[in-house]
Amino acid sequence: MYDIKWIRENAEAFDTGLKRRGLEPLSSSLLALDDTRRSAIAKAQGSQERRNALSKEIGKAMGAKDVALADSLKVEVAALKELQPALEAEEKAAVEALNEQLAAIPNLPHDDVPEGADEHGNVVKSVHGDAPEKAGRRLFGFNQVKEHYELGEALGQMDFETAAKLSGSRFVVLNQRLARLNRAIGQFMLDMHTEQHGYTEVNPPLMVRDDAMFGTAQLPKFREDQFRAGEDHWLIPTAEVPLTNLVRESILSEEELPRRYTALTPCFRSEAGSAGRDTRGMLRQHQFEKVELVSITTPEKSREEHERMLACAEAVLKKLDLHYRVMTLCTGDMGFASQKTYDIEVWLPGQKTYREISSCSVCGDFQARRMNARYRAGEGGAPRFVHTLNGSGTAVGRALIAVMENYQNADGSITVPEALLPYMRGVTRIEKA
Structure with missing residues (x-):
């Protein structure tokens, strides 16, 4: 199993090791999956952070007795809450897709392992x-x-x-x-x-x-x-x-x-x-x-x-x-x-x-x-x-x-x-x- 962070920092060495194993380069496709994962995580976290911020604004609006503003903010919170399961599912799917690919890749050989096909x-x-x-x-x-x-x-x-x-x-x-x-x-x-x-x-x-x-x-x-x-x-x-x-x-x-x-x-x-x-x-x-x-x-x-x-x-x-x-x-x-x-x-x-x-x-x-x-x-x-x-x-x-x-x-x-x-x-x- 590989650390995707290591692959991102050592993409050339990773692909060279795979080539010695008789495999095609995989760093680009893996990093693309990681980008998708990062984006999904960012969206889910951003939605949660926005909900937290809105909750504070609702409290302020209620304190100022601005009912109209509070109601409009509550509508946005409800929409984000409804959206959250889909964002979490997207994040989970992106993580699983990356991990599935990483789990299927063999270990990289040491430098002193002789080259050979069989x-x-x-x-x-x-x-x-x-x-x-x-x-x-x-x-x-x-x-x-x-x-x-x-x-x-x-x-x-x-x-x-x-x-x-x-x-x-x-x-x-x-x-x-x-x-x-x-x-x-x-x-x-x-x-x-x-x-x-x-x-x-x-x-x-x-x-x-x-x-x-x-x-x-x-x-x-x-x-x-x-x-x-x-x-x-x-x-x-x-x-x-x-x-x-x-x-x-x-x-x-x-x-x-x-x-x-x-x-x-x-x-x-x-x-x-x-x-x-x-x-x-x-x-x-x-x-x-x-x-x-x-x-x-x-x-x-x-x-x-x-x-x-x-x-x-x-x-x-x-x-x-x-x-x-x-x-x-x-x-x-x-x-x-x-x-x-x-x-x-x-x-x-x-x-x-x-x-x-x-x-x-x-x-x-x-x-x-x-x-x-x-x-x-x-x-x-x-x-x-x-x-x-x-x-x-x-x-x-x-x-x-x-x-x-x-x-x-x-x-x-x-x-x-x-x-x-x-x-x-x-x-x-x-x-x-």
Whole structure:
């Protein structure tokens, strides 16, 4: 969300940022809407001020016993009173028209975000480790490297057919030790972020209202990607929504920042734009689990916090000994609310490709303006908007996929990574029951 005053004072920079996003200049049309808004406000205020002035003149006329003048002034007051609702409606419509346009505009990219139209413009930031095909320590030693759903179905512990009977496509039933491995992964991540990385664990609601979804920019633009829950709620697409909104409509002290939250929750997405993509397996589900990371900080610290959040997400994959790379997303591939995004892509030997497992974004004050989330600096003065950040730390289902494919054995069993052994109650290998 943008401050129209900032756009008026920085119209050229605003349009340049939109151009990097692949959008046409919008400052002129927005400022025209703002002029209409200002004019409507001025007319409504002018009418009210005139009524107040007339009331004083009526009092004077009555005091002077000038009944004729008082009556004529009362006629004008009545006319203005009758006109006032129309003026207020005009003002409201002008404000709503401007806000509707502002709410539909994506965040502007940081200057160091690479240019590009789509994912092909993303840039490799770093690479960790080698693919297991090259790593002698975990050399497969067999040719038929399988995808996760082949492994899971052969083990009898990953059931897409039954899930389809229950819920339709893009759902899965995990059972037995594979279900336990999935639980272990989420618990391991949550413990790591709370005990080693300083995040506060939160168990948030899984249903939120419109204003919470608007605050993190899921609404109104991405309405079709969400699941409605009754008349007043939405199922959360990510714990980013409730975690970030914990500071909505509040003024924090600078000493309280940064605030760092984490949560392990189910997430729900309609995947409206992914018809025909990743239809096999668990890669793209309507319901999945994710460990979310959210930071609330000052403008001066948000860039530093972004790098820190990335390092926390990377630490999970390093501990699981998974090969991955970090990508800096280009201007055409960034999320709507993001100023800059890093994607972590884990190597999946079954697919012989990298797939996103985490996305860490800095949003500046874009979400804070929509939530009216502010802080007061230590030296005092007017409250300022906080900066918000969010990231996956990481997606549990995709981590399960990565573990299955990278730790598979020739007989179709899966070796449990060392980091997960404390959560598996003595189970070191997942085999067919």
